[in-house]
Amino acid sequence: xxxxxxxxxxxxxxxxxxxxxxxxIIGGSEWNDYFSGRPTQPMTARPGESVxxxxxxxxxxxxxxxxxxxxxxxxxxxxxxxxxxxVRPAEEAVTCLPPSLHELQGAQREWGSGSYEVDWAGGADSxxxxxxxxxxxxxxxxxxxxxxxxxxxxxxxxxxVDLIPAFPRLVVEP
Amino acid sequence: xxxxTEEQAHDxxxxxxxxxxxxxxxxxxxxxxxxxxxxxxxxxxxxxGLAAVEAPGPGEIEAGDEYRNDQYALTVERAVLIDxxxxxxxxxxxxxxxxxxVVEAENLWSEPLRATLGGGLLDAVTIDGLPRGTSVAxxxxxxxxxxxxxxxxxxxxxxWAVDAEEFADGDRLTVVLNDQSLYTASFVSAGSxxxxxxxxxxxxVAIEDVGAGADTEEADDATAADATAPADDTEGxxx
Amino acid sequence: xxxxxxxxxxxxxxxxxGLVALAWVVMAVTPSDDATEAPFVxxxxxxxxxxxxxxxxxxxxxxxxxxxxxxxxxxxxxxxVVELDIESVRSESGVLFSWASLQLGDRRYQASERPPNxxxxxxxxxxxxxxxxxxxxxxxxxxxxxxxxxPAEAVLxxxxxxxxxxxxxxxxxxxxxxxxxxxTVELAPEAWGDS
Numbered sequence: 001x002x003x004x005x006x007x008x009x010x011x012x013x014x015x016x017x018x019x020x021x022x023x024x025i026i027g028g029s030e031w032n033d034y035f036s037g038r039p040t041q042p043m044t045a046r047p048g049e050s051v052x053x054x055x056x057x058x059x060x061x062x063x064x065x066x067x068x069x070x071x072x073x074x075x076x077x078x079x080x081x082x083x084x085x086x087v088r089p090a091e092e093a094v095t096c097l098p099p100s101l102h103e104l105q106g107a108q109r110e111w112g113s114g115s116y117e118v119d120w121a122g123g124a125d126s127x128x129x130x131x132x133x134x135x136x137x138x139x140x141x142x143x144x145x146x147x148x149x150x151x152x153x154x155x156x157x158x159x160x161v162d163l164i165p166a167f168p169r170l171v172v173e174p
Numbered sequence: 175x176x177x178x179t180e181e182q183a184h185d186x187x188x189x190x191x192x193x194x195x196x197x198x199x200x201x202x203x204x205x206x207x208x209x210x211x212x213x214x215x216x217x218x219x220x221x222x223g224l225a226a227v228e229a230p231g232p233g234e235i236e237a238g239d240e241y242r243n244d245q246y247a248l249t250v251e252r253a254v255l256i257d258x259x260x261x262x263x264x265x266x267x268x269x270x271x272x273x274x275x276v277v278e279a280e281n282l283w284s285e286p287l288r289a290t291l292g293g294g295l296l297d298a299v300t301i302d303g304l305p306r307g308t309s310v311a312x313x314x315x316x317x318x319x320x321x322x323x324x325x326x327x328x329x330x331x332x333x334w335a336v337d338a339e340e341f342a343d344g345d346r347l348t349v350v351l352n353d354q355s356l357y358t359a360s361f362v363s364a365g366s367x368x369x370x371x372x373x374x375x376x377x378x379v380a381i382e383d384v385g386a387g388a389d390t391e392e393a394d395d396a397t398a399a400d401a402t403a404p405a406d407d408t409e410g411x412x413x
Numbered sequence: 414x415x416x417x418x419x420x421x422x423x424x425x426x427x428x429x430x431g432l433v434a435l436a437w438v439v440m441a442v443t444p445s446d447d448a449t450e451a452p453f454v455x456x457x458x459x460x461x462x463x464x465x466x467x468x469x470x471x472x473x474x475x476x477x478x479x480x481x482x483x484x485x486x487x488x489x490x491x492x493x494v495v496e497l498d499i500e501s502v503r504s505e506s507g508v509l510f511s512w513a514s515l516q517l518g519d520r521r522y523q524a525s526e527r528p529p530n531x532x533x534x535x536x537x538x539x540x541x542x543x544x545x546x547x548x549x550x551x552x553x554x555x556x557x558x559x560x561x562x563x564p565a566e567a568v569l570x571x572x573x574x575x576x577x578x579x580x581x582x583x584x585x586x587x588x589x590x591x592x593x594x595x596x597t598v599e600l601a602p603e604a605w606g607d608s
Contacts, residue, residue, distance in 0.1 A: 109539050145538065284519045315486060317527050321525070324520040
């Protein structure tokens with residue numbers, strides 16, 4: 001028996017190495033595709049600071065709580081925040097989706113742009129995402145409708161097709 | 175079996191089953207094959223022997239007759255040629271008109287089915303010589319791409335965009351009603367869906383040309399209220 | 414045959430029976446293949462808030478109706494109208510009220526898309542409940558039959574995706590036989606609810 005093991009030592013060792021390696025490489029490549037195809041790597045900027053990504057300067061961002069107008073139909077336990085983000089593009093136009101607001105503590109809940117529910121809270125003629133073909137500096141103004149028990153600091157995550165898998169995460173504190 | 179010690183050890187059981195052996199020895203095993211062959215031939219002869227049998231083609235019914243299979247009860251009521259029917263979710267190109275079948279349908283399965291998805295009415299009701307239909311809408315409130323709840327019948331209009339000259343008033347269409355099979359996914363996929371439409375019955379319907387569509391004004395009225403009906407276009411069959 | 418051999422044989426037989434019994438128990442308690450991907454069911458009561466991974470539902474009222482009305486739209490039938498408050502718990506991007514089901518016997522009905530103001534299929538907000546109604550259209554005679562023949566338990570279930578496997582599913586059981594009933598029900602308009 002030991003003669004057989006010794007005679008086949010090389011193929012045996014090769015099998016023991018190559019078999020797991022096959023699974024690791026194929027699986028690793030699939031996971032790599034998965035993680036590189038979506039926003040998984042935050043580039044965090046602290047309050048008042050900005051972050052540079054793809055030559056574009058994202059931030060600084062600020063947040064303010066708004067008093068709703070008297071005729072606004074809002075749930076009793078909600079507050080409205082308005083986030084303002086400065087963006088300075090490089091030579092090429094930049095694209096992005098409406099940013100989302102995240103709780104950094106507690107349940108880490110997430111909210112999307114409330115520009116439909118609280119349309120009065122956006123800035124006059126401003127965008128809640130990157131304007132099309134923007135090469136000049138611009139400002140993103142996006143309202144959020146958030147339950148009153150959500151407390152800052154919040155993170156504003158900006159997702160863009162050209163940025164993936166990285167994304168700017170701007171921390172704001174009301 | 176060698177005589178000697180073994181025979182002694184199994185003496186008692188052997189004697190007990192001796193009658194069985196004696197009986198089985200008398201069975202004419204040699205004739206079994208022959209008897210079997212004769213039996214098979216006699217029985218098959220009763221069903222037409224070994225002659226080639228023609229596969230049964232789709233049967234024929236008439237417009238207004240109900241056809242039932244495991245999935246649907248379907249009644250094709252009439253065929254209509256109309257200038258346009260945008261409420262039914264069909265858009266036309268230049269020189270096209272709408273060919274529409276009015277069908278009473280009931281989902282006989284246990285899960286809701288969407289008329290326009292795979293396994294829906296567009297696969298169950300086809301017209302000979304035409305591609306799969308374009309859209310389905312309810313007749314009563316013009317809900318587009320309706321869901322069919324189990325056991326709840328509904329009247330729908332199934333539409334095709336056709337060249338204006340292709341059909342005329344009085345032309346006879348051959349409508350095909352298809353049987354589909356329930357496929358239950360396994361291993362890495364899951365859920366049940368209806369697939370593989372196979373023609374089951376055909377029926378001939380004469381086309382009625384209603385011109386600009388005065389005939390469907392009632393349906394048009396109901397539409398305005400329902401234009402915003404939600405319709406999620408997520409994946410099909412029940413999970 | 415010695416006593417010891419006999420007792421050993423008995424012991425073996427006993428052990429054999431024990432193993433068979435054990436095998437039977439293992440087979441009986443083995444979960445089905447579906448169980449490995451079954452939804453996580455949260456059982457709820459009328460008027461009580463039930464919370465899952467990304468869905469929280471409070472069913473306020475379940476009522477049977479012969480005619481359902483929603484602004485200009487109207488339809489006769491065997492309707493079961495469910496008034497509820499619903500919100501998402503963790504995130505709201507792309508989160509819709511996509512699954513609302515009524516299981517009665519082996520049949521499953523989906524909330525009707527016909528009434529224009531149903532909240533079935535609408536987007537949810539994190540931590541802020543939307544109040545509204547959904548309606549189920551059942552085969553004609555189902556409700557009468559339930560009233561005459563006694564208990565007809567229907568299971569309502571709610572989720573945020575049409576793919577319900579391995580995610581939270583809020584369930585509520587109602588008896589269609591003893592359901593509050595009205596000739597005509599006007600579908601409650603969608604509004605902000607109580608979280």
